[in-house]
Amino acid sequence: MLARKSLFVIGAATLALALAGCGERPQVINYKQGKYQGKPDTPAFTNAPFNGNKQQWDNAIDTRAQEQNEYVRLRD
Amino acid sequence: MARMKFLCDAERCIECNSCVTACKQEHDIPWGVNRRRVVTLNDGVPGERSISVACMHCSDAPCMAVCPVDCFYKTEEGVVLHDKDLCIGCGYCFYACPFGAPQFPQTGAFGVRGKMDKCTFCAGGPEPDRSNAEFVKYGRNRLAEGKLPACAEMCSTKALLGGDGEVIANIYRDRVTHRGKGGEVWGWATAYKVPGGAGATPPPGGAAPPPAPGTAPAAGGTKS
Numbered sequence: 001m002l003a004r005k006s007l008f009v010i011g012a013a014t015l016a017l018a019l020a021g022c023g024e025r026p027q028v029i030n031y032k033q034g035k036y037q038g039k040p041d042t043p044a045f046t047n048a049p050f051n052g053n054k055q056q057w058d059n060a061i062d063t064r065a066q067e068q069n070e071y072v073r074l075r076d
Numbered sequence: 077m078a079r080m081k082f083l084c085d086a087e088r089c090i091e092c093n094s095c096v097t098a099c100k101q102e103h104d105i106p107w108g109v110n111r112r113r114v115v116t117l118n119d120g121v122p123g124e125r126s127i128s129v130a131c132m133h134c135s136d137a138p139c140m141a142v143c144p145v146d147c148f149y150k151t152e153e154g155v156v157l158h159d160k161d162l163c164i165g166c167g168y169c170f171y172a173c174p175f176g177a178p179q180f181p182q183t184g185a186f187g188v189r190g191k192m193d194k195c196t197f198c199a200g201g202p203e204p205d206r207s208n209a210e211f212v213k214y215g216r217n218r219l220a221e222g223k224l225p226a227c228a229e230m231c232s233t234k235a236l237l238g239g240d241g242e243v244i245a246n247i248y249r250d251r252v253t254h255r256g257k258g259g260e261v262w263g264w265a266t267a268y269k270v271p272g273g274a275g276a277t278p279p280p281g282g283a284a285p286p287p288a289p290g291t292a293p294a295a296g297g298t299k300s
Contacts, residue, residue: 038159060222
């Protein structure tokens with residue numbers, strides 16, 4: 001009885017050990033803004049000429065981006 | 077939220093290197109450091125393609141993952157930047173980067189490796205925006221001026237697009253629709269030379285390799 005019980009325990013332990021090898025930890029590290037070791041950086045629109053106006057900065061960037069599309073420029 | 081990306085239209089790139097020159101000039105990059113370079117595939121062969129390569133500002137950047145001093149960070153716009161004050165110049169990021177983006181200035185007779193330098197998407201670094209310290213370490217901060225990277229804006233054929241990923245993808249899609257070709261230049265067929273794909277070369281001995289799993293051979297042949 002004891003031998004059977006110990007055999008069961010050994011079997012369960014072996015199974016658990018073998019299955020542990022199948023475990024997979026997430027490989028992707030989620031970085032959070034400002035959580036790195038260096039100096040904090042400020043968003044691009046913080047200072048002049050935008051002075052914290054994100055909408056204005058977004059518009060400026062979008063306008064510049066659309067200027068790369070000559071099909072849009074030709075239609076004007 | 078904008079996710080800043082580069083997209084190079086291989087159908088348009090003429091290997092003029094104006095993007096490289098613009099980058100060098102804009103940021104006063106020292107000799108030996110190339111934040112951006114033009115790579116030509118099948119050089120001299122009809123149907124050759126050139127693409128401009130720099131840091132692609134990966135969404136899940138391997139350089140960030142391997143840096144032993146955690147000097148990398150990502151801005152709200154998705155630009156991967158680093159703090160040169162922390163960088164120890166170990167070169168792990170160079171080995172990890174699939175694009176060869178990290179560059180190391182070499183100084184002295186024995187080529188002592190300096191702190192890593194790479195494309196900043198013209199977004200400077202953690203120093204105060206548009207300060208002299210920022211310019212010296214990272215180059216000009218054009219994003220803080222409401223401008224896009226110099227390489228993309230200077231591109232003579234507008235092959236290199238830079239900006240919000242959604243916006244430039246739409247521009248590229250619009251372009252492909254207008255010209256009616258070129259969409260197949262990027263993709264599996266080109267990378268692995270599937271017969272019939274752009275840049276395909278006849279296999280030796282005439283034996284055609286099987287098409288890639290899950291992909292159909294791209295339409296159109298090699299263009300000259």
